[in-house]
Amino acid sequence: MERIGSRNDITAFFRDLKKGQPIRMLIAPAAAQCFADFPRVLGFLWEQGVVSFHPVLPFADIAVWVYYTMLRENPEARFITSACVGMNRLLEERFPQFGGALPRVYSPLLCAARYLRGYKKLNGSFAFLSPCALKWKEFTTPEGEELVRYNVTIDALNRWFEANPADLSRYEPCFPETGENGHGLTLAAFGSIGKSLEFLFPEITSRVEQGTADSLAYLSGGIMEREEGPFVFEPYACPGGCSNGAGIGKKRTSGDIGFLKCRPSTAREDVVGLFSRFERELAVGDFQYGQTMAGTGQTAAAG
Numbered sequence: 001m002e003r004i005g006s007r008n009d010i011t012a013f014f015r016d017l018k019k020g021q022p023i024r025m026l027i028a029p030a031a032a033q034c035f036a037d038f039p040r041v042l043g044f045l046w047e048q049g050v051v052s053f054h055p056v057l058p059f060a061d062i063a064v065w066v067y068y069t070m071l072r073e074n075p076e077a078r079f080i081t082s083a084c085v086g087m088n089r090l091l092e093e094r095f096p097q098f099g100g101a102l103p104r105v106y107s108p109l110l111c112a113a114r115y116l117r118g119y120k121k122l123n124g125s126f127a128f129l130s131p132c133a134l135k136w137k138e139f140t141t142p143e144g145e146e147l148v149r150y151n152v153t154i155d156a157l158n159r160w161f162e163a164n165p166a167d168l169s170r171y172e173p174c175f176p177e178t179g180e181n182g183h184g185l186t187l188a189a190f191g192s193i194g195k196s197l198e199f200l201f202p203e204i205t206s207r208v209e210q211g212t213a214d215s216l217a218y219l220s221g222g223i224m225e226r227e228e229g230p231f232v233f234e235p236y237a238c239p240g241g242c243s244n245g246a247g248i249g250k251k252r253t254s255g256d257i258g259f260l261k262c263r264p265s266t267a268r269e270d271v272v273g274l275f276s277r278f279e280r281e282l283a284v285g286d287f288q289y290g291q292t293m294a295g296t297g298q299t300a301a302a303g
């Protein structure tokens with residue numbers, strides 16, 4: 001049974017590829033662990049017409065940079081990170097007393113889409129190879145920008161291959177480039193936004209909580225008031241977080257995530273150096289809700 005509010009766009013995705021529409025694919029970190037030969041799955045999708053592939057994890061650095069900028073402006077800030085669309089919607093719609101602590105920073109997925117569209121000027125539509133049945137809820141911003149169009153859940157793509165068997169050995173493996181910092185210097189290295197910020201600001205404490213019941217219990221128990229000093233609460237709706245999202249299904253490979261393997265550690269000066277470059281090259285407002293593309297002088301949906 002599917003979760004209420006779930007959406008999977010695999011039918012529209014393949015239909016529009018067949019029509020020759022230019023579609024680029026953003027890739028969740030969990031995807032590589034859910035297919036037996038992920039590079040050849042990408043090779044297959046490339047043959048179907050996907051124009052390019054972009055792992056999302058490196059773009060988490062932009063999201064962490066936005067939080068970093070907020071904390072530099074307000075060192076005593078206490079907030080809830082807004083990376084989980086399920087928790088965001090729950091807090092906004094049913095627990096507005098906590099929703100006010102959401103700073104409305106784009107998720108790593110939306111940072112990726114906005115950067116690639118607004119700064120790299122990539123045209124076409126974006127699909128997300130997604131662990132999340134609810135992720136579509138954030139694809140179009142409240143300002144009406146459609147940053148991502150298709151929620152292609154990992155489970156749906158695996159089931160599509162079961163219904164449409166393909167000899168993947170016929171396809172060239174595809175290895176998308178990730179840039180000079182591999183899969184990034186923050187989320188890839190520290191595993192959470194809060195831990196990344198703790199690394200940058202030793203006076204900060206953070207707590208990651210997974211599952212709505214436990215997350216709400218902490219919020220109802222007053223964690224935002226009880227913790228002293230600057231504090232980051234990072235709740236995820238799914239028990240086990242996004243790597244156990246409702247769009248993943250049961251299929252898992254041996255755990256070798258191959259070319260999506262994360263960097264095990266990083267150096268503070270590397271992160272601060274990267275963020276200094278972001279300050280020169282990006283506009284922080286471009287990665288927050290309620291803003292237009294100040295950095296590029298155009299809307300993110302253009303192109």
Ligand code: SF4
Nearest residue numbers: 084086132238242245
């Ligand atoms: S934790 Fe679950 S609901 Fe939240 S973004 Fe990840 S997959 Fe989606």
